[in-house]
Amino acid sequence: MVPLVALAAAFSVGALLIRSQGVNPAYAYESLFSYALLDGSGLTATLQKVVPLVLCGLAVAIPLRLGLFNIGGQGQFMVGAIGAAAAAYALRSAPGIVTIIVTMVVGVLAGSMWASIAGLLKAARGVHEVISTIMLNSVAGGLIDWMLNGPLADEQVPYPASHAVPGSAQLPPIGVVPIGLPVAVTLAVATAWLLRRTTIGFRFETVGRNRYAASYAGISIRTTTVVAMGIAGGCAGLSGGIELVGVEPYRYQDGIAASLGFDGITIALLARGNPIGTIPAALLVAAMRAGAPHLALDTGLRPEIVDMVLAITLLFVSLPLVVKLIFRKHAAKGSQLASSWGA
Amino acid sequence: MAGIVTWQFRHLLAIGTPLLILIAAYLFYFVDQTVATSMCANAWFFAVPLVLGALTGVIGERSGVVNIGIEGQMLTAAFASFFTAAATKSLVAGVAAGILAGVAMGAFLAWTTVTARMDQIIAGVAINIVATGITSFFYKSGAQLPVNMPQWNVPVLSKIPLIGETFFQTGPIALFALLIAPVLHFAMFRTRWGLRTRAIGEYPSAADTAGINVNRMRFVNVVLAGILAGAAGTYLSMEATSSFSRGMTAGRGFLALAIMIFGAWRPLRVVAAALFFGFANALASQLQGVVDIPQQFVTLLPYVLTLAVLAIAAGRVRAPAAEGVPFIKGEGQ
Amino acid sequence: MRSKFVLSAPVFVLALGLAGCGGSTGGAGSGATPTDCSSSETFCVGLVTDGSKIDDKSFNQAAWAGVQKAKDSLGAYVRYIEPAEAKDYAASIKQFTDQKYDVVITVGFLTADPTVAAAAQNPGTKFIGVDQLLDTEKVKSPNLTGLTFPADQAGYAVGYLAGLLTKTGKVGAINGLEIPPVQKYFKGYEAGAKASNPKVEVVGVYHPAGGQPFNDPVWGAGEAKKQLSQGVDVIFGIGSNTGNGALNEVAKSSGAGTTRFCIGVDVDQWGTLPEARPCLVTSAEKLISDGVAELLGQAGDGTLKGGNFLGKTGISQFHDFDDKIPADVKAKVEDVVKKLADGSLQTNVVL
Amino acid sequence: MTQAESRPEAARGRPPSTEERVLELQGLSKSYGAVHANSDITLHIGRGEIVALLGENGAGKSTLVKQIFGLTRPDAGRIVIKGDSTPIKDPKDAIRRGIGMVHQHFQLVPVMTVAENLILGHEPVRGGIRLDLAAARMMVRELSEKHGLAVDPDARIEDLPVGAQQRVEILKALSHRVDLLILDEPTAVLTPQETDELLGVLSELAAAGTAIVFITHKLREVLAVADRVYVLRRGRVVGTVPTDETDAARLATMMVGHDVILRVDKKPSTPGKAVLSVRDLVVRDNRRLTAVDGFSIEVRAGEIVGIAGVEGNGQRELVEAIAGMRSPLSGTVRLGDRDITRFNAADTNAAGVGHIPEDRERHGIVASYSIADNLVLNCFDSEPYSRHWIRNISAIREHAIALRAEFDIRSASIDATAGSLSGGNKQKVVVAREMAARPRLLVAAQPTRGVDIGAIELIHRRIVEARDAGAAVLLVSAELDEVLSLADRVAVIHAGKVVAELPGDLVDRAEIGRLMAGERPGVPPTDHRSDGES
Secondary structure (H helix, E strand, C coil): CHHHHHHHHHHHHHHHHHHHCCCCHHHHHHHHHHHHHHCHHHHHHHHHHHHHHHHHHHHHHHHHHCCCCCCCHHHHHHHHHHHHHHHHHHCCCCCHHHHHHHHHHHHHHHHHHHHHHHHHHHHHHCCCHHHHHHHHHHHHHHHHHHHHHCCCECCCCCCCEECCCCHHHCCCCECCECCHHHHHHHHHHHHHHHHHHEHHHHHHHHHHHCHHHHHHCCCCHHHHHHHHHHHHHHHHHHHHHHHHHHCCCCCCECCCCCCHHHHHHHHHHHCCCCCCCHHHHHHHHHHHHHHHHHHHHHHCCCCCHHHHHHHHHHHHHHCHHHHHHHCHHHHHHHCCCCCCCCC | CHHHHHHHHHHHHHHHHHHHHHHHHHHHHHHCHHHHHHHHHHHHHHHHHHHHHHHHHHHHHHCCCCCCCHHHHHHHHHHHHHHHHHHHCCHHHHHHHHHHHHHHHHHHHHHHHHHCCCCHHHHHHHHHHHHHHHHHHCCCCCCCCCCCCCCEECCCHHHCCCHHHHHCEECHHHHHHHHHHHHHHHHHHHEHHHHHHHHHHHCHHHHHHCCCCHHHHHHHHHHHHHHHHHHHHHHHHHHHCCCCCCCCCCCHHHHHHHHHHHCCCCHHHHHHHHHHHHHHHHHHHHCCCCCCCCHHHHHHHHHHHHHHHHHHCCCCCCCCCCCCCCCCCCCCC | CHHHHHHHHHHHHHHHHHHHCCCCCCCCCCCCCCCCCCCCCCEEEEEECCCCCCCCCCHHHHHHHHHHHHHHHHCEEEEEECCCCHHHHHHHHHHHHHCCCCEEEEECHHHHHHHHHHHHHCCCCEEEEECCCCCCCCCCCCCEEEEECCHHHHHHHHHHHHHHHCCCCEEEEEECCCCHHHHHHHHHHHHHHHHHCCCCEEEEEECCCCCCCCCCHHHHHHHHHHHHHCCCCEEEEECHHHHHHHHHHHHHCCCECCCEEEEEEECCHHHHCHHHCCCEEEEEEECHHHHHHHHHHHHHCCCCCCEEEECCEEECCCHHHHCCCCHHHHHHHHHHHHHHHHCCCCCCCCC | CCCHHHCHHHHCCCCCCCCCEEEEEEEEEEEECCEEEEEEEEEEEECCCEEEEECCCCCCHHHHHHHHCCCCCCCEEEEEECCECCCCCCHHHHHHCCEEEECCCCCCCCCCEHHHHHHCCCCCEECCCEECHHHHHHHHHHHHHHHCCCCCCCCEHHHCCHHHHHHHHHHHHHCCCCCEEEEECCCCCCCHHHHHHHHHHHHHHHHCCCEEEEEECCHHHHHHHCCEEEEEECCEEEEEEEHHHCCHHHHHHHHHCCCCCCCCCCCCCCCCCEEEEEEEEEEECCCCCEEEEEEEEEEECCEEEEEECCCCCCHHHHHHHHCCCCCCCEEEEEECCEECCCCCHHHHHHCCEEEECCCHHHHHCCCCCEHHHHCCCCCCCCCCCEECCEECHHHHHHHHHHHHHHCCCCCCCCCCEHHHCCHHHHHHHHHHHHHHCCCCEEEEECCCCCCCHHHHHHHHHHHHHHHHCCCEEEEECCCHHHHHHHCCEEEEEECCEEEEEEECCCCCHHHHHHHHCCCECCECCCCCCCCCCC
16 A cells, blocks of 8 residues: 555656646656557567566565665676676577577576675675675676676677677567566566465565574574575576567667666565565556656657656655655554664 | 784874875876876876765764765756756856755755664665656756856965875865865864764764764764765766766766775775775776776776675774664663 | 555545646647658658767767758658667657658667668668668668768868877877777877877777766866876867766866867767867767758658768867967868868778 | 772661652653553662662563663653652753663773763863863773772773773763762673672762662672662562661562462472483673583473572573573583584474573564464474475464464464564463474473463463473573472572572472572572683
């Protein structure tokens, strides 16, 4: 319920902004969503964005169960994608199916490894995961930049980019459905299942809810931390791999990660940390991002209006006080989503 | 005994390290005057927003509030200062607006984290996203500063070889950064305000039992730190350049975080760290085409070093103990 | 649950109310009711940017200016889209083709691949790829024209001017990312400067990337400052906002316009970057708007041919510097420009 | 300073000048949720008087003094300070009105120096800005000399041993004009020598007219230094007595109470083979002081061994070491034939040890989990509750349904969160979980603390049933009655050692009181608590 109220509030503020630009908000929202959800190519664009958003949302949501804040989804996605690009190039003469499988596996492992660095630093040295993931995002950016200009560069392209995935391994959308969509949806459901129905999930939850009881129950907080970060990074890395083989231009180039890391946070919070909830949350964000250029074309509004509305949504969804004003009873629950920094 | 030895060693380091660097710089200066001067000036030019940004972080974290929204604070300030100056045709109004924007974002962070006890990380992320949204949504091209920010040559000091051109032939905000760092260092370690600030960031309940209003002080400090973030943003759009472009902070807010840690949350060390990375950058571009090291390695140096510092010296270089934890009266210990 | 829902109802009502209280028209200079581009009377032109914005003071802005230039003579209906990320290029193009636009212009080498693909799928639509060199061996769509510019020639011309202007014998360039379009300018500049002044030293620096190589004016300014203090007195800023930062820095420095000069890129930056005017002697121009307007004109009268089309480059007017630059210098530069244009002078730039 | 000067005895016999009341509490009450931390507390203290607040953990002592120092506000009642009943706004107000407090958890900033800590909140400055650290050092030296508490003003707190930190904490309280000094368990962390030193200082302060409230659960200290004692149990004052008219044994009995004597029907035990054998166990506490010091005990199948003792004598560390939550320094713990000394919590549990933890809210339950999930917290990873990492929800639910009935857990359903239950039902969840697997050894620490009578009876019955079924039970409780009514054998712990083992049915309460107080027949009272390093 809180996310819905937050959304309504954010869209109201958005409506004010739209009006201030002299456009009818109802028309603008209709234009935005009708293109993003009802138009064929708009829907494909939306669904293509849903895939990484769901996975990067999971990359935030999973560690959140333990009270860990992974803001390294961006870097993990990038590392996953570049790993996949390297694998695809190495296997350029292998059969497509082999390339696809190996590429995905490498993407998962690369992302997982990158996140595990933060997990290990936290477990072994107590380095806060927010700081380490911020740093690792920048390190990933620099390293990849070097690879795109050096070892992995495609010399045929007049800008820094990796070699394109061989045609046999490219997986364009089937109809309007991008190939990653079933993967992402399955993974969101699987994550929900993992958290609810497996002992691993039980360990995560227990550590997140009462770390003293967890150690009393013999659960190693350190191991759990590394595993959770590893799984989160694997999700982000997989989405990097999918992006590479499933979305044009089928190669790693600048800006492939866009603002996925931060969008993942918005989505995880909008979903209240619930893996299944990341699907509608991602759909919303994706639709807004996919519809933005059309909105601009149609109404002359700046497409950044969408960023504004999303930012306000994040604000409202994470601000217990604002919610409290609307909904007095429920405020307490909202405030304890992520654990604090120190402990 | 051990205490005395450590004391002397620490002071030796504190005086000796800058002295060594200074000697090295002047040796370089005598080898090639122009290159040395230009590189040092370039390093400081690069370091100014980082110093101001990192000091914003230092004040916040020393008080117990983590600020990962520095990037957004700077961006908003860069935007507000530039467009205010352009609209009012007044530099002073522009600078004031930039600082005000930094303060407003600081107040927002303070309100959400101290008053509303929202998670500090989420608040920081929100600031960054909102700043990106606002500044690109309201951006209009074609605005222009009425005049450029003045360049000041500080009498006497600017005549000193090397140092003069590096630090004393700059604009007002760079001078402000140069001035504020030692002032803040003094304030942090030698004044009542500093003692209390460190206390509320390390062990708020101790401060509370000593009669200090922890939350009010945190609030005020985070708001005041906004002045520095505001100055950093204003520097970017009005002093370093005379233009605003979307996302022009280019990650400097996050780099400032790294520098804050690398500078061990101490203002003067923050300046040293910022200068170090500034110099590394200057060196990298100077050597471009001469020595073949990938430029990217230089850019990611600060982040790698910060991670290394955190991992290796975790015991010695550490964050204020209570940062990130909202203070609730009566629950503390 | 019921009570929660009831409580939240006012918020939704508020949202709807705000949404509904507007007028019925779209507003702000925009036809909310789309013109029907499928009819043959309306000539519709759509432009897709390369992820930068339409007001980037550079490429996209110039291409859009070309569209505007052609708009009146053609009586065209013109729109643009600014896709946010690379994977939106195809969808953005498709928006125009779905609405049966007559011409789709895509800007920048980043959009090359989706343009080629779209051209193959929509034979009825004309495509113009700005700054896209087509591999004519592979791409044979007759409805696709790649508009490129000999940037090395423009670089050569301004380099030639720089070589004549410098008093210190050192000229510099602040470059964006180290990629062919930038390198062409820079190498041309280098060659031109050496041609007019064999003793000249040319220094250039590329952005070390890490995020925003073309949108880091602060870095550009810092490097310009460094070059100036190392004795460089003419600076060529190649690379969008990064280069703009450099020009800006020169304009602020003492001696701007008398002993220190700067040179803009891509478009006549006298117009797009007024803050650089104190030092801006000229700009190395890709005549993008001219090229776009010319191709659009051809599309309008049905003479547009597929394949590569080499646009023109040149150097902009000297504006306020017209009387400050010695006549003989101007004459020499004009001569070089002429020779480059007719092919009697080669830049000999190889990447 | 010499020991002779600070003999606690030197202070005894001062005439208490009670005519001037420094502090008076009238009907003070304070609740946290459903927990009544303080109910209707009335007490007073005069100038120069030392009053001890004696009580077990959780008796409400700390809550009481927090209200006096303005850290929390009372729900009802008045605090009158020197005749002024204006409510105390905050610590600043309390300090202004002449109250000083030495906190149980030191209120010192670890990274700052002694001098910096001492001036925090009332810093001397020079020229209006600059901290006058020289003056601060001077102040430290003066205070330190005046009160005979030696500290180095430039030492960083975190580099100091605990005893020195305590001295700083006291000096900090004394750095203002103090009419009333409150000390919250000041000796918990001190060595015997440091304790004597502290008691000496307190006597001197009192002699100079300062009123002192002294919280502790150590009887010897109370008798040595206090003029009067208030004994607190479950948030209420259960008695006040001048120290002249009482002794350690009587105080011990007052503390652990005798209000409800619960008769537990049980047959005589028929002990079998030894299940738990602890040999020469040495365990350190969180402050790295030796808490368990050469402890040995044997518990046989079908027998309940009760550990009686005043809290803070190593019981907690002993239990944690046996349960695998704390690593012992030396000694062995054997379960039957297996050495489980180095087992972690999960392995210990798997080996057949059930553990009812002392701190229910912290260790015992996950408040936001359902009852069903809480009931498998110790065995979620084993069959039938999970298989190949997949949790078997139906097995977990069946388990919960059965235990809920068996242990009479009163809740809407097994899906209700544990946090929504009353204290007694929460405890039943913990007990049910730990006993469900029919452990060979059950370690029960304070199994009925803060629990209603009905739950107490049920838990006691279950423990006896487990014994009758052949389990070995180690019972640790601060409630002497509980120990006496349940245990077949009682071991009295003092200073981390067993001082006596007695058969459960032949115990004289007065005798136990003396043993708990550290006395042995014919041996004068001394504190044997050693600190390992000093």
